[in-house]
Amino acid sequence: MAKEYWLIIIANIMFGSIVSGGQFFINSGLSVYEFMLYSFIIETLLLLTIVFFKREYLIKRGFIGFFIIYGLIGALQSASQYIPLFFGVSVAVVAFLIYTQFIWTTLIGRLFLKERLTKRKIWAIFFGLAGIFFLIDIFNASWHGSIIGISVALAGGLLLSLWIVWGRISGLNKQHFVTTDLGYAGFTSVWLLLFWPVANHFVKNEGLTRLSVNFPPKFWLFIFIFTLITTIPHLLFYKGVQKVTAFASGIMTLLEPLSAALLAAFFLSQPLTANVALGGAFIIFSNYLAIGKDQYA
DSSP states (O other): OOHHHHHHHHHHHHHTHHHHHHHHHHHTTOOHHHHHHHHHHHHHHHHHHHHHHOGGGSOOGGGHHHHHHHHHHHHHHHHHTTHHHHTTOOHHHHHHHHTTHHHHHHHHHHHHSOOOOOHHHHHHHHHHHHHHHHHTTGGGOOOOSOHHHHHHHHHHHHHHHHHHHHHHHHHHTTOOHHHHHHHHHHHHHHHHHHHHHHHHHHOOOHHHHOOOOOSOHHHHHHHHHHHHHHHHHHHHHHHHTTTBOHHHHHHHTTHHHHHHHHHHHHHSOOOOOHHHHHHHHHHHHHHHHHSSGGGBO
8 A cells, every 4th residue: 555545544543533622622611612722823933944944845825725624614614613613503413524535526526636436435435424423423413403504514525525626626726745734724714813703793702702811821832732743744645645645635535533433542531432432433444445446636
């Protein structure tokens, strides 16, 4: 198996730490907006440190518009994970709708990147969808919640798909993976700052939209460590997606919720149930199908 596949697999396993890290910050009293925005800003600063020594990684003028749109996708996708909860949609339903992204990724990849749709891909989609069904235990999830919240969660799946496809397009255009991550993190930070006054006006919930710097210094250290841990998989993903198709990348992204479930079991004492084991097995098999020779480009 080519190294680029391993890069994306490792990246998605590491991405599973985002859920646990986010839960830690929420439990510690930070708002969702605070740890989202500050982590993107710190990631941008870390990448600018690299660019200071490697000026060739700077964003070229012709790609500024491309990354402005990528930042908008990033900001909206980040928000789509939390807005549905505000409208009463359960965590399980939100996760299920967002991780249907690989269906959108397959369609977008077929239409705009000319990626072939094969029987192997169809089976990979089937087992991936079954894996998410069991992993999140969607059969027992409550589908109560406003149509707005459910619609936003479904849009989150499309936005996650666009995040993958945009990264793939950047790779196809020979953008260095550091450049791609810098454009993504930097412009996502800008969009989150621009959106904040609107979000703060309409969402009267300090746990979601409070924006302050008045918390203990140790939390800045925690955010820095969290950002460092999550920057590494971003770089690995963007390096891998230079060669791996959007479809295969989308299927492998299903390893993220599996990783999050396993980390929660080991570090947060959440039960490791039969549905997690069965869902995980389906997801791993869907990845096996996705990583076929005919998927490599």
